[in-house]
Amino acid sequence: MIIKINRTNNGKSFIEELETQLENKKTVLEGLQFIKEKKDSTLTFRCGCESGVCGSCAVKVNGVERLACKTKLNEGDFIEPLSYTAVLRDLVVDLEHEQKVLNKSHSFLHQYQESEITNEDEKKIDRQSNCILCQSCYSSCPVLEVNKDFLGPYALTRALRYVNDKREGDEKSIINNIQLNGVWDCTLCGNCTLVCPQFIDPKSDIMNLRMKSVQAGYEDPTLQNFATIGNEFDTGFDPTGGFNPSGGFDPSGGFNPNSF
């Protein structure tokens, strides 16, 4: 079985075709281990638990973020490192980046308050607490392509986890810290939700955080831009309560371009 790997060594990237000589039903991780043991000991990748628990083996397989230890290997597969994080070597990306993103989002406990935690309280944070920080969602997010400062899905999911935690006495600080390059920059495309191996739904978590931001007094900055555009451009809408026919609409049956 021939597979292709996007390798990086000393800052130079190249695509290499390698043969695994493995029968069917093996995982991508087993393919990588076979190559390292039998073909090329310099091939570098991360793995820990080998059972989908630690998140360290996340890579892109044919362009989609997957856990190497939970993904079946197929003829011709193309394996690459995750996107938007510096590649240290071959399939290994810089984990310090993850720590920086989490620090920037302030998605951690700020002010511990003693509380009795019921089963219902636990359910509110259970799903988000299952994040294994594999970074698959971050790598799949199209916003990072144009805005490297965007906090990204796992940091925002983690922010919601602490906002919803009864033991957090200062959830306002977390909400404050996810306004800039945070909740309002997401396009709600849902890629992050599709690739998460833990079935977490960062897209819904971000929508939830937007609602909590509005409740905390923030508003969607794109709505402010829309209001500004409305002042410069005659849309025909009369804010006093009706439609202004001289504002672009021709009651004789057409559109009046002279009003612009």
Ligand code: SF4
């Ligand atoms: S839903 Fe938002 S955070 Fe998730 S991948 Fe799309 S843009 Fe990124």
Ligand code: SF4
């Ligand atoms: S939210 Fe899912 S995809 Fe994102 S880091 Fe956590 S476990 Fe991985």
Ligand code: FES
């Ligand atoms: S090696 Fe731990 S999740 Fe794959």
